[in-house]
Amino acid sequence: MTSVEEERPRALLAGASRRWVRMLPWAVAFVLCVALLPTTIVVLTADYGLNGGLASGLAVAQAAPLLLAVVRPLHAWYVVFAADVAGALALLTVDFEERLLWPFPPMELVGYVGLCLALGLRERRRTLVLVWLVTAAANVGLEFAPSHGAGAKGLLLTILGGVALLLGGVLRERYEVQRRLVEQETISEAERGRRTLLEERARIARELHDVVAHHMSVITVQADTAEYRLAALPPDVRQEFTSIAATARESLGEMRRLLGVLRNEEAHGELVPQPGLAQIGQLAEATARTGAPVDFTPCDTSGGVEVPEAVGLSAYRIVQEALANVVRHAPGARTQVSLSVSDPVDGVDGVDGGGDGGGARLTVLVVNEPPPEPPAGPLEVGGTGHGLVGMRERVRLVGGTLDVGPLPDGGFRVAAQLPLTEKDIT
Numbered sequence: 001m002t003s004v005e006e007e008r009p010r011a012l013l014a015g016a017s018r019r020w021v022r023m024l025p026w027a028v029a030f031v032l033c034v035a036l037l038p039t040t041i042v043v044l045t046a047d048y049g050l051n052g053g054l055a056s057g058l059a060v061a062q063a064a065p066l067l068l069a070v071v072r073p074l075h076a077w078y079v080v081f082a083a084d085v086a087g088a089l090a091l092l093t094v095d096f097e098e099r100l101l102w103p104f105p106p107m108e109l110v111g112y113v114g115l116c117l118a119l120g121l122r123e124r125r126r127t128l129v130l131v132w133l134v135t136a137a138a139n140v141g142l143e144f145a146p147s148h149g150a151g152a153k154g155l156l157l158t159i160l161g162g163v164a165l166l167l168g169g170v171l172r173e174r175y176e177v178q179r180r181l182v183e184q185e186t187i188s189e190a191e192r193g194r195r196t197l198l199e200e201r202a203r204i205a206r207e208l209h210d211v212v213a214h215h216m217s218v219i220t221v222q223a224d225t226a227e228y229r230l231a232a233l234p235p236d237v238r239q240e241f242t243s244i245a246a247t248a249r250e251s252l253g254e255m256r257r258l259l260g261v262l263r264n265e266e267a268h269g270e271l272v273p274q275p276g277l278a279q280i281g282q283l284a285e286a287t288a289r290t291g292a293p294v295d296f297t298p299c300d301t302s303g304g305v306e307v308p309e310a311v312g313l314s315a316y317r318i319v320q321e322a323l324a325n326v327v328r329h330a331p332g333a334r335t336q337v338s339l340s341v342s343d344p345v346d347g348v349d350g351v352d353g354g355g356d357g358g359g360a361r362l363t364v365l366v367v368n369e370p371p372p373e374p375p376a377g378p379l380e381v382g383g384t385g386h387g388l389v390g391m392r393e394r395v396r397l398v399g400g401t402l403d404v405g406p407l408p409d410g411g412f413r414v415a416a417q418l419p420l421t422e423k424d425i426t
Contacts, residue, residue: 011070012121015179025070025118032114037063040107044087048096048105058087062111073118077131080115081138084108084157088142103142104157116161120168128165135161213252220248243289276312277339280319284337287323291332292368294323299339305360311418314394315339315364318402321387322366322414330412335368341420359421361400370410391416 012025040059044050050058061083069076088103096102104112120128136158143154223245227238277299284296299307307315319337326335340363388404391414395402400418407413 009071012073012118026067028114029066029070029118032111033063033066036066036107036111040105043105043107047100048091049094050090054090058083058090062087062108066111066115069115069118073115073122074127077115077119080112081135084112085138085142092145101153101156103139103145103154109156109160112157113160113164116164117168120165120170121172122168125169128169132158132162132165212255216248216252216255220245220252223248240289243286247286274309274313275316276309277307277315280316280337280339283316283320283323287327287335290327292326292330293334295334295336297336297338297340299341299362305341305420307362307420308398311362311398311420314398314400314418315362315416317394318364318391318414318416319366321391325387325412326366326368330368330371332373333368333371333411335366338365339363340365342417359419362418362420364414364416364418366414367407368411368413 011022013021016022037059040062041052041055044055044058045052062080065076065079068079084104087105087108091102101109116131119131123131139155139158223241226241227233233241281296281298284294288294323335323337326333341360342363391404392402395416395418398418400416402414402416404414405412
């Protein structure tokens, strides 16, 4: 249904915003048809002496297609041009005064000029040139017909038709230029709106950075000074405060690196190595200190397997988010974190290996048991739910696969396979 509607031709000036402009071609075509049809019959019979039946047929063929010209001007031109040439040949069979125009009487000139104007408003430049050349060739050829000498006024069809084609073509191209300018302005306005939105988001991110950085700094200072402010702290408590301070400083530094570009468009960030597989053990240790036992199985890379930096960073972020979810939603639950290099055919249960069968892959598996006690309430109120979305996006960027979901016993499982060959990383 849609394709048929798209192929249906539109009327001339159908894209105009004002209704009277859209109706103008139909009004002009109707007036020309109503005026030229009887006029042509009368003039051909009374002035030129042509047979009434033949004159009526020529009048209909020359005037009626002007209504079709509003929608299909080129098709209408085929009919009108053939009728005009046929009328000129029919006039060779009768005697008429030399003062009368030949080969094309005035009524035919008026109709043909209107038709050429419609052609100029619709057709391409190449088509307009071909129409004019055919018109000129027919006009010049008829001028050499016997019993009627050549004259300058006999070439009026070629001259006036060419002017109408040129005028219509200029108007059409001018309209196209204006339409493209409007489209470009619309696109520019949308881009300005998008840029404004991004600038506003950057401003909010900078403000958020300032707020969070202040609180993180306070946490760091309090944890660092706890052993001096509080007397007789046990060694394990002192170590816990030291760990809290280190974690707060690390989080604060990472946040500043990520938002450094927002501070300055020309900033390239700090030249600090991004975390990778080597830092995943530290994540497991930090989570274990919160009271959730974590069993970590590192990846064996003794076989000379190289892990691309992007893959290592993605693995780190996946484990980081998975462990954060354990702390939020299953506090105290035993968790297993394992990294291994496997062929994609082997895969991990429930994980789509991609089906390409090419190259080794890094398998990241984070599985937690149900919490020992149901949590009294969520540790965070109004969570965004962006964690799993971020995991999927990171896996997609490196061309891997991800499978997440709850387990029958009440635990939760996160399994990802990340390609280790450069050709597999998209």
